[in-house]
Amino acid sequence: MSRAVDLRAFSGPLWLVAPALLLLATVFVGPILMLLSRSVMDPGFTLAHYEQIFTNAAYLRVIWISFEIAVVSTLVCLAVGYPTAYVLSRTEGTLRAVLLGLVLLPFWTNILVRVYAWIIVLQTRGAINLVLMDELGLIAHPLKLVFNYTGVVIGMVHYLLPPAILILDAAMRSVDQRLILAAQSLGATPRRAFFRVFVPLTMPGIQAAAVLIFIMGLGFFVTPALLGGRQELTMAMLINHEFTELINWGFGSALAVVLLAITLAGLVAYYRLQRRAGARPGGAHG
Amino acid sequence: MAERRHASGAFSRVVAVLTVGFLVLPLLVVIPISFGHSSLMSFPPQQYSLRWYEALAADPSWLGAALTSIRLGVTVALISTVLATITAIGIFRYQGPGKAAMQALILSPLVVPVIVIGVALYYLFSMLGMTGSMTALVCAHTLLTFPYGVVVVNSALERFDTRLEQAAMSMGAGPFATLWRVTLPIISPSIAVSAVFAFLISFDEVVMALLLSGPETLTVPKKMWDGIRFDLTPVIAAVSAVLLVFSSVLVAVAEILRRRSQGKNQR
Amino acid sequence: MNMLKNAKLAAAALAAGAALSAVPAAPALAQSGTVVFAGWGGSIQRAQRAVFFDSFEKETGIKVIDVPDVQLPKIQAMVETGNTQWDVVQALGMWVPQGIKANLWEKLDFGVIDRKGVPPALVDDYSIGNSTYGMVLAYNTRAVGDKPPTSWASLWDTAGHPGRRGMFDGPRYSLEAALLADGVPPDQLYPLDVDRAFKSLDRIKDDVAVWWRQWPQVPVLLASQELTMSLTSNTRITSVRKEEGAPLAMSWNQALMTVDFLAVPRNARNKENAMKLIQWMNDPERQAELARMTGIGPGNADSFEFLSEQERADLATYHYQKGEMVLFDNAWWADNEQAMTQRWNAWKLQ
Numbered sequence: 074m075s076r077a078v079d080l081r082a083f084s085g086p087l088w089l090v091a092p093a094l095l096l097l098a099t100v101f102v103g104p105i106l107m108l109l110s111r112s113v114m115d116p117g118f119t120l121a122h123y124e125q126i127f128t129n130a131a132y133l134r135v136i137w138i139s140f141e142i143a144v145v146s147t148l149v150c151l152a153v154g155y156p157t158a159y160v161l162s163r164t165e166g167t168l169r170a171v172l173l174g175l176v177l178l179p180f181w182t183n184i185l186v187r188v189y190a191w192i193i194v195l196q197t198r199g200a201i202n203l204v205l206m207d208e209l210g211l212i213a214h215p216l217k218l219v220f221n222y223t224g225v226v227i228g229m230v231h232y233l234l235p236p237a238i239l240i241l242d243a244a245m246r247s248v249d250q251r252l253i254l255a256a257q258s259l260g261a262t263p264r265r266a267f268f269r270v271f272v273p274l275t276m277p278g279i280q281a282a283a284v285l286i287f288i289m290g291l292g293f294f295v296t297p298a299l300l301g302g303r304q305e306l307t308m309a310m311l312i313n314h315e316f317t318e319l320i321n322w323g324f325g326s327a328l329a330v331v332l333l334a335i336t337l338a339g340l341v342a343y344y345r346l347q348r349r350a351g352a353r354p355g356g357a358h359g
Numbered sequence: 360m361a362e363r364r365h366a367s368g369a370f371s372r373v374v375a376v377l378t379v380g381f382l383v384l385p386l387l388v389v390i391p392i393s394f395g396h397s398s399l400m401s402f403p404p405q406q407y408s409l410r411w412y413e414a415l416a417a418d419p420s421w422l423g424a425a426l427t428s429i430r431l432g433v434t435v436a437l438i439s440t441v442l443a444t445i446t447a448i449g450i451f452r453y454q455g456p457g458k459a460a461m462q463a464l465i466l467s468p469l470v471v472p473v474i475v476i477g478v479a480l481y482y483l484f485s486m487l488g489m490t491g492s493m494t495a496l497v498c499a500h501t502l503l504t505f506p507y508g509v510v511v512v513n514s515a516l517e518r519f520d521t522r523l524e525q526a527a528m529s530m531g532a533g534p535f536a537t538l539w540r541v542t543l544p545i546i547s548p549s550i551a552v553s554a555v556f557a558f559l560i561s562f563d564e565v566v567m568a569l570l571l572s573g574p575e576t577l578t579v580p581k582k583m584w585d586g587i588r589f590d591l592t593p594v595i596a597a598v599s600a601v602l603l604v605f606s607s608v609l610v611a612v613a614e615i616l617r618r619r620s621q622g623k624n625q626r
Numbered sequence: 627m628n629m630l631k632n633a634k635l636a637a638a639a640l641a642a643g644a645a646l647s648a649v650p651a652a653p654a655l656a657q658s659g660t661v662v663f664a665g666w667g668g669s670i671q672r673a674q675r676a677v678f679f680d681s682f683e684k685e686t687g688i689k690v691i692d693v694p695d696v697q698l699p700k701i702q703a704m705v706e707t708g709n710t711q712w713d714v715v716q717a718l719g720m721w722v723p724q725g726i727k728a729n730l731w732e733k734l735d736f737g738v739i740d741r742k743g744v745p746p747a748l749v750d751d752y753s754i755g756n757s758t759y760g761m762v763l764a765y766n767t768r769a770v771g772d773k774p775p776t777s778w779a780s781l782w783d784t785a786g787h788p789g790r791r792g793m794f795d796g797p798r799y800s801l802e803a804a805l806l807a808d809g810v811p812p813d814q815l816y817p818l819d820v821d822r823a824f825k826s827l828d829r830i831k832d833d834v835a836v837w838w839r840q841w842p843q844v845p846v847l848l849a850s851q852e853l854t855m856s857l858t859s860n861t862r863i864t865s866v867r868k869e870e871g872a873p874l875a876m877s878w879n880q881a882l883m884t885v886d887f888l889a890v891p892r893n894a895r896n897k898e899n900a901m902k903l904i905q906w907m908n909d910p911e912r913q914a915e916l917a918r919m920t921g922i923g924p925g926n927a928d929s930f931e932f933l934s935e936q937e938r939a940d941l942a943t944y945h946y947q948k949g950e951m952v953l954f955d956n957a958w959w960a961d962n963e964q965a966m967t968q969r970w971n972a973w974k975l976q
Contacts, residue, residue, distance in 0.1 A: 087449065087453065088449070089445045089446065089448055089449025089450075090445075090446050090449040090450055090453070090461060092442055092445065092446070093442055093443075093445075093446040093465060093505065093509075094461070094464070096442065096498075096501065096502065096505075097464060097465070097467075097468075097502070100480065100483075100498045100499070100501075100502050101467070101468055101476065101479075101502055102464075103483070104476075104479035104480055104482060104483040105471075105475065105476070105479045107479065107482055107483060108475075108478065108479045108482060111482065131971065131972045131975050134975050135975070153374060153378050153381075154378070156370065156371035156374035156375055156378075157371075157374060157375040157378040157379070159371050159375075160368075160371050160372055160374075160375035161375070172379070174614075175379050175382065175383050176379060176382060177610070178382065178383055178386065178607070179382050179383070179386060181559065181606050181607070181609075181610045182386055182563075182602070182603060182606055183562075183563040183565075183580060183583070183599075183602050183606065184563070184565055185565060185580055185583040185584060185587060185599075186386065186389065186583075186598075186599040186602050186603060187385070187386065188587070189389065189583075189587055189595055189596070189599055190385045190386050190388050190389050190599065191385055192587075193388055193389065193392055193596075194385045194388050196850065196852055197790075197850065197851060197852040198850045198851060198852065200388060200403075203403075217835070220835075220836050231381070231382065231385070234378065234381075234382060235382070238378075288470065291472065292472025292473065292474055292475070294473070294474050294566060295565050295566065295584075299587060299588070302836070302837065303795060303834075303837040303974055304974070304975060306974075306975065309472060309474040312474050312475075312478055313474060313477075313478070313569075313570075316478045316481060316482075316570075317481070317569075317570065317699075317700065317703070318697060318699050318700070319699055320699050320702060320703045320706075322482060325478060326478070326482070329474070329475045329478050329479070332472055332474070332475055333471060333472070333475050336470065336471065336472055336475075340470055397870065420691075485703070485707040485709065486707065488707060488708050488709045489709070490707070490709055490711075491709065491711050573711045574662045574664075574691045574693050574711055574712070575660075575662075575691065577693075585667065585693075585694050585695065588667075588694075588695070588839070588840045588843075589666075589667030589668045589694040589695065589840050589841075589842045589843075590667060590668050590669075590694075590842055
């Protein structure tokens with residue numbers, strides 16, 4: 074490959090990467106290792122924090138809540154995102170650019186603006202309740218849509234949909250159309266061709282989207298903190314609370330390590346899925 | 360293909376329209392609220408005024424926060440983009456062992472939950488007595504943004520036609536000169552895009568700001584967080600409306616730059 | 627070539643930005659320094675800025691940076707890591723003894739601070755009483771119609787007084803309210819019968835619509851009828867009524883009387899400025915002005931001569947002297963707060 078031959082004369086490329094590696098070592102890997110050590114050295118070696126996390130019902134509940142909210146949000150995102158991505162994937166040119174812009178608008182908006190907007194829309198005398206109660210007269214009492222589980226899921230889905238749609242769209246556009254045509258020419262109705270040929274072909278994309286947005290959802294802090302109620306306490310919120318408000322750094326570190334471990338496990342699962350499907354990793358989350 | 364517009368097409372289109380509406384409409388709500396007169400945020404507002412924008416303009420702490428966020432964002436954009444560019448170039452050409460591991464490491468700040476990185480840095484900087492300093496924030500934000508930059512510059516390098524470099528070198532240019540006068544200018548739109556991304560991400564970043572900022576390094580998101588939790592006046596709506604416009608403009612700029620770089624795809 | 631121009635423009639912009647970043651922040655402007663005040667945020671802190679901070683800045687040239695969300699653990703974290711970022715804090719009564727135990731406070735400079743008008747019980751080496759509050763049951767007058775709540779028992783009476791309820795997401799004040807609602811006589815309140823309090827809380831647990839965490843949220847929630855009634859501090863209600871004419875009212879019956887203190891965290895960076903600010907906030911006339919605006923009771927008793935009879939009626943001290951209120955016991959809470967918080971967090975998730 075002439076490229077390599079010409080440019081190796083250029084200079085050992087590794088020194089170009091050194092600054093980044095230095096940054097990562099001092100400001101990323103190093104501190105996380107510090108967390109790990111703090112979680113078991115408090116002050117002497119102890120597994121007490123981990124023991125507490127896995128035996129105390131209150132903390133297990135927090136882990137469960139984080140999982141549950143992430144799973145529910147992921148399922149809603151997939152259910153709603155798949156048809157949306159399908160429509161998006163069939164568009165071209167200006168229409169596509171406009172649709173993409175709209176889908177990405179929340180993505181580029183400050184998360185606090187998004188959360189604040191939802192509080193205004195969902196609150197007791199917010200847009201939705203006012204329309205349903207006063208304008209349309211459909212309900213007599215306002216719906217409880219915020220400062221509870223519903224509010225958190227709405228907020229999280231709003232945040233996770235754009236990346237989900239993008240991943241699914243990319244997967245759909247890489248499906249070879251000729252396979253669909255072939256199915257139809259063999260007698261399949263368009264409907265059958267869709268469900269029995271197209272959808273399975275997008276399965277790697279669905280899996281990629283599911284795992285990635287699930288992982289993202291697990292670590293959520295801002296959305297549940299501002300939109301949730303008494304019971305919507307996620308791992309990320311608890312970690313923040315332990316660190317900055319209770320200064321239990323040992324325990325907080327242990328929680329952070331647990332969250333990190335779960336995230337890494339999810340990533341490993343993702344890569345295994347990708348390899349099995351034979352799909353090229355990296356294109357979707359670039 | 361026209362045949363695909365059948366029954367599932369109609370259903371999908373309805374869902375798509377509703378979804379896009381779900382994504383976009385709530386954001387637009389902040390705009391009328393910001394022009395409403397009452398501090399109790401009724402919707403729709405019964406009386407309109409510029410009251411909250413005036414309050415915003417007159418409040419030196421918001422202006423101070425805006426300045427802090429801009430200073431932070433520009434510093435981060437600068438460092439992050441330079442770092443991302445040289446890293447992307449270095450990695451891209453490296454063909455030896457460990458390449459995949461290095462790539463994974465460079466991208467890993469994107470997949471680790473922000474709160475984990477955040478408390479790790481909080482711990483580190485607390486030990487160093489540096490919480491609340493601009494340096495801490497710059498480090499944290501650079502860590503979060505430069506992987507995106509690496510990805511963007513890397514895709515530009517992949518599209519880049521190396522024959523141009525070969526041509527330059529065959530005409531006697533040394534490797535540095537080639538890099539500086541041929542490669543970089545051609546991938547410069549992507550570099551600019553990653554700078555804009557880095558700025559925007561830093562400007563909007565919440566979690567690190569909560570953990571690492573101090574009274575003298577208040578950023579706009581930290582002030583908004585305090586406002587939503589402690590104040591709930593529609594000044595937040597005014598700030599939100601301003602931010603909506605601001606990020607839309609920045610993203611439009613980035614998109615234009617990105618298109619220019621696509622146009623430079625020399626086969 | 628176009629792309630070179632792009633690169634050059636981008637580089638120029640970035641360079642300009644870098645130059646901007648190199649310009650140091652505000653302190654470079656001619657100042658005699660800064661002082662950082664940490665308080666409770668929202669309308670209270672806005673009033674403090676209007677009455678205290680702006681005039682202090684004008685008089686002394688010292689810039690006041692005020693931040694919300696004051697919390698004792700944060701102070702502890704700052705002091706322990708040698709990174710004290712706050713110079714003056716508005717402390718809950720119970721934090722003073724807790725902070726003394728953990729060596730978190732600087733000694734106050736009574737050469738600068740004039741303690742004369744402040745009741746001796748509210749001053750010690752490390753803190754000076756600055757403001758008094760009543761933790762009351764507040765409600766939206768339109769939402770409750772002709773049956774306004776009259777005591778904590780009303781908050782517990784979901785049948786007799788229907789509507790969405792709000793409670794503070796923490797044991798402080800909630801335990802007292804729970805016991806008083808359960809019929810405990812005010813003079814037998816302390817030491818708190820904690821088990822009885824939690825049993826009482828169990829009765830309304832599911833009927834509470836919002837367990838709010840931040841004090842400034844409450845008047846907004848009440849005014850928009852997101853909540854019909856809630857525990858809150860009297861000053862929040864007085865402020866919103868005055869600023870917005872919101873239809874809110876409160877019951878002083880069995881309200882809890884609390885005092886906030888000003889203190890200086892150990893190794894504060896601007897100690898001298900901190901003492902000056904405290905003395906500025908200790909001034910009787912200014913405290914009277916704050917009381918007029920917000921219903922915050924003054925810590926300096928000399929303020930009362932500047933207030934009319936009617937203005938005094940808005941203040942917690944007035945109702946306390948009439949015997950309507952219950953004094954919040956800082957000593958009990960100083961000893962028991964941690965245990966109570968842990969129990970609360972566990973109870974919360976059930």
